[in-house]
Amino acid sequence: MKGAIVSGGILLTTAIFGAGLYYSQVYAYYDPIEVGSPAAVVTATTFDGASEDILAEEFEGIDADTSPKKYRSCFKTPLSQAMMSETFEAYAEPTPLVAPSWFDCFDAQKLTADIESGDAMAFMGTENITYGVDRVLAVYADGRAYAWHQINHCGETVFDGNPAPEGCPPAPATNAGQ
Numbered sequence: 001m002k003g004a005i006v007s008g009g010i011l012l013t014t015a016i017f018g019a020g021l022y023y024s025q026v027y028a029y030y031d032p033i034e035v036g037s038p039a040a041v042v043t044a045t046t047f048d049g050a051s052e053d054i055l056a057e058e059f060e061g062i063d064a065d066t067s068p069k070k071y072r073s074c075f076k077t078p079l080s081q082a083m084m085s086e087t088f089e090a091y092a093e094p095t096p097l098v099a100p101s102w103f104d105c106f107d108a109q110k111l112t113a114d115i116e117s118g119d120a121m122a123f124m125g126t127e128n129i130t131y132g133v134d135r136v137l138a139v140y141a142d143g144r145a146y147a148w149h150q151i152n153h154c155g156e157t158v159f160d161g162n163p164a165p166e167g168c169p170p171a172p173a174t175n176a177g178q
Contacts, residue, residue, distance in 0.1 A: 029065070030062045031065075032060075032061070040056070041056075042054050042056040042059075043125055044087075044088040044123050044124065045124040047089055054077055054079055054137075055077050056077055058076045059075040061074070062099070062100075068133045070149070071148060072103060072106045073106075073148075074105035074144075074145075074146055078143060080141070081121050084123060090124070094112075096108040096111040096115075099148075119140060120146075122136055123137045124136065125147055128154070131155065131158070131169070133150065133151055134149065134151075134152045135147055135149055153165065153168070154168035154169070154171075
């Protein structure tokens with residue numbers, strides 16, 4: 001009888017710990033981005049390197065303080081793909097990151113497939129929004145648009161503990177060796 005109580009206690013503790021871990025990974029650290037906040041302003045980088053705000057309607061976004069890669073947003077823009085491709089810098093290797101399942105406006109797998117097929121076009125939002133991380137935008141012909149944060153080549157190198165490659169800004173002391 002005592003073995004059953006001990007086993008039951010272990011199973012209950014494991015279940016509680018597992019539920020807490022799941023909740024903390026999927027829900028706890030994400031915060032919605034308020035529409036009027038600075039984080040809801042969508043920018044794109046022009047060919048001359050300037051950052052320009054773009055029109056974003058029906059904005060939905062999430063972010064977290066725990067990682068610069070947790071930013072995701074969905075919005076609509078009246079800007080056409082043609083206008084954007086003539087004005088803003090394309091993003092060479094866009095890789096949309098998976099969002100939590102409850103943030104259902106952002107589907108990284110579909111977005112990836114649509115970028116590869118040419119149905120969506122990727123642009124540089126903000127380079128080094130935080131050191132080594134870019135904000136990337138993807139825009140469809142019908143105006144649907146998405147944004148996420150992605151580690152760039154400078155970040156990949158520095159976060160592996162190596163010095164910043166040529167052409168990259170110097171790494172901040174707090175990020176060196178991460």
